[in-house]
Amino acid sequence: MTNTRTYAIIGGTSGIGLALAHTLAKRGDRLLIGGRSSDNLAKALAALGPAASGRTVEITDRTSLDRFFAEAPALSGLFTPAASYQTGTFRDGGIETSEALFEAKFWGQYRAVHAALPYLRDDASVVLMSGAASARPVGAPAYAACNAALEGLARGLALELNPIRVNCLSPGTTDSELWRNRPDHVREPAYDYWRKLCLVQRPATVEEQAHAALFLLDNTNMTGNTLFCDGGYTMR
Numbered sequence: 001m002t003n004t005r006t007y008a009i010i011g012g013t014s015g016i017g018l019a020l021a022h023t024l025a026k027r028g029d030r031l032l033i034g035g036r037s038s039d040n041l042a043k044a045l046a047a048l049g050p051a052a053s054g055r056t057v058e059i060t061d062r063t064s065l066d067r068f069f070a071e072a073p074a075l076s077g078l079f080t081p082a083a084s085y086q087t088g089t090f091r092d093g094g095i096e097t098s099e100a101l102f103e104a105k106f107w108g109q110y111r112a113v114h115a116a117l118p119y120l121r122d123d124a125s126v127v128l129m130s131g132a133a134s135a136r137p138v139g140a141p142a143y144a145a146c147n148a149a150l151e152g153l154a155r156g157l158a159l160e161l162n163p164i165r166v167n168c169l170s171p172g173t174t175d176s177e178l179w180r181n182r183p184d185h186v187r188e189p190a191y192d193y194w195r196k197l198c199l200v201q202r203p204a205t206v207e208e209q210a211h212a213a214l215f216l217l218d219n220t221n222m223t224g225n226t227l228f229c230d231g232g233y234t235m236r
Contacts, residue, residue, distance in 0.1 A: 004028070004029065004030055005029045005030070005076035005077070006029065006030040006031070006032060006072075006073045006074070006075055006076060007024055007029055007030070007031055007032070007075065007076055007077040007078070007079070007217070008031075008032040008033075008034075008069070008072065008075050008077070008078045008079070008116060008119075009021055009031065009032070009033045009034070009078075009079045009080075009081070010033075010034045010035075010057055010059055010065075010068070010078075010079075010080050010081075010082045010112050011034070011035060011059075011079075011080065011081040011082025011083070012031065012033030012034060012035060012044065012054070012079075013033060013034070013035030013037065013040040013041050013043070013044040013054070014035065014040055014044070014176075014177050015081065015174075015176040015177055015178060015206055016081050016129075016171070016174065016176065016206050016209040016210055016213065017033070017035075017079060017081045017082065018033075018044055018206075019206040019207050019209070019210035020079060020210040020213050020214060021033055021044070021048055021052065022047070022048065022210075023210055023211070023214055024214075025048050025049065025051045025052060028051075029051065029076075030051050030052070030053075030073075031048060031051055031052040031053070031054075032052075032053055032054060032055075032068075032072055032073075032075070033045070033048070033052055033053075033054040034054055034055055034056065034057035034068050034082070035054075035056065035057065035082065036056060036057070036058055036082075036084075037056070038056050041054050041055075041056055055067065055068050057082075059080070059082045059083065059104070059108035059109070059111070059112055060103055060104055060107070060108050060111075062111050062115065065111055065112055065115035066115055068115070069115050069116055069118075069119055072116075072119045073119075074119060074120075074121050075116065075119045075120050075121060075124055076121055076123070076124055076125070076217075077124055077125045077126070077127070077217045078112070078113065078116050078120065078124070078125075078126045078127070079126075079127045079129075079213055079217070080108075080109045080112045080113070080126075080127070080128055080129060081129040081169075081213075082108070083104045083105040083108055083109075083129075084104055085100060085101040085104040085105055086100070086101065087101060087139075087140035087142065087143040088140060088142070089139060089140065089141075090141045090142070093140075093142075097142075098142035101142055101143060101146055102142070102146050102149075105146050105147075105150070106146050106149050106150055106153070109128050109129070109150060109153070110153060113126055113128075113157065113166075117161075120164055121164075122163055122164065123163065123164075123220075124164050124165070125164070125165045125166075125167070125216065125217045125218075126154075126157065126161075126164065126165065126166040126167070127166075127167055127168070127169055127213050127216045127217055128150050128151075128153065128154050128166070128167070128168045128169070129150070129168065129169050129170075129171070129213075130146075130147035130148070130150040130151050130168050130169070130170045130226065131143070131147040131170055131171060131172075132147075132170050132171065132172045132228055132230040132233050132234055133147050134147035134148040134150075134151055134170060134226075135148075135170070135228070135234040136233060136234045136236075138197075147170065150168055151168045151170065151226045153168075154166050154167055154168035154224060154225075154226065155224045158223040158224035159224065162223070165220070165222065165223035166223060166224065167216040167222055167223060167224070167225050167226070167227065168225070168226040168227070169209065169212055169213050169216060169226075169227055169229060170226050170227065170228045170229070170230065171204060171209050171212075171229050171230060172194070172198060172203070172204060172228075172229070172230030172231055172233045173190065173191070173194040173198075173203045173204070174203055174204045174205070174206060174208075174209055175191075175203045175204065175205055175206070176206050179191075179203075191203055194233075197233055197236060198230060198231035198232050198233040198236070199231055199232025199233075199235060199236065200231035200232060201231075202231065203231075204229060204230075204231060208229060209229055212227055212229040215227070
């Protein structure tokens with residue numbers, strides 16, 4: 001009988017998801033990771049080694065999600081940080097942008113949990129990902145609403161799916177590939193602004209966010225909660 005655990009990470013080919021995948025692999029767990037880019041997937045699998053397998057997946061496509069989980073082993077956990085979206089203002093922004101945001105970030109994670117459900121062990125842990133704008137909006141009202149909806153979804157799923165545990169990670173600005181791939185003139189002012197907004201006066205690292213996600217996966221007395229890994233942003 002084996003005690004090896006397997007975790008699925010949709011969005012596990014970069015950023016917080018990949019950082020968590022490395023942490024899980026180092027402690028001996030097995031991984032099923034997914035992302036949109038086949039090139040990024042191949043690089044991630046090469047770096048993670050034999051403990052990991054993966055498939056390309058589009059979180060907004062239920063058929064793609066079904067293929068991703070098909071023939072998966074019993075899963076001890078699921079983390080869903082994958083989403084690609086834009087934000088905009090309420091007064092001047094396009095409604096289509098806000099609808100696409102919900103489609104990618106909220107409905108994508110909703111569908112991912114639903115597709116994974118037949119493969120989740122009774123003692124499994126699900127970690128959704130929202131964002132600290134849920135509690136302290138700074139413009140883009142639809143973005144704040146989407147993050148708050150995900151935190152409500154975690155509470156609702158925790159009630160319905162128990163004893164499976166469901167929690168939500170709510171990060172603040174994080175120094176990930178998402179920001180590093182942006183031009184300096186875009187990234188640095190955003191980082192400077194964040195330093196003024198949060199208590200620790202710097203963006204988080206992907207490793208710090210991965211550590212927070214790992215806590216939610218591992219702590220067997222945590223369910224229906226939102227963990228703000230935001231450097232104190234929501235306290236100011």
